[in-house]
């Protein structure tokens with residue numbers, strides 16, 4: 001197969017290293033089959049790339065991680081959190097976060113400047129992935145993930161490990177309309193007028209759920225500064241999306 005010759009690259013998180021059965025990765029934009037402006041490992045079906053090409057790319061990711069199946073979220077910049085099972089995984093409703101406690105079921109969200117987060121509950125053996133842009137931040141989608149996992153499987157926030165992908169960094173997160181877009185209690189996270197530190201906000205929101213600082217790993221790579229490795233909507237507008245993927249090995 002053609003894609004077997006391609007070279008995929010992905011990041012893994014230090015905090016998940018002690019848990020080798022938590023298969024995961026944030027995929028860089030290299031090694032895929034997509035042509036410009038989606039070159040090359042575009043993993044989103046919602047940006048105008050050819051669906052067959054995205055399929056090839058997703059299959060390459062699945063093979064690289066060795067997961068039997070990966071379920072991609074249908075993201076809307078909303079706050080729905082959906083529990084995925086082997087039974088319901090063929091039909092996933094619109095949701096910006098997915099979680100599961102089943103093995104061999106990979107979950108994925110796509111992003112280009114937004115944050116892709118992985119949540120892992122080592123006590124209940126469950127994982128979640130979440131997509132969080134400024135709208136997700138404004139609505140605190142991370143808190144919704146924690147509360148959905150708590151309600152459905154009994155997750156305790158203090159046990160969760162959370163890892164966040166490369167995303168828009170403080171030097172490039174300019175929000176000229178922030179007074180209309182970002183809740184007032186987050187305005188103090190400006191590093192200079194109109195520029196926000198979303199990494200610090202995410203950490204604060206996760207701490208606010210009861211997740212200890214030592215359990216949080218936020219990549220300090222900015223997607224705009226590293227646009228040769230990551231897709232950036234801010235830089236290119238019409239472009240591909242990276243993906244953050246996690247699954248529990250059976």
Ligand SMILES: [Zn+2]
Pocket residue numbers: 168169170171172222223224225226
């Ligand atoms: Zn930057």
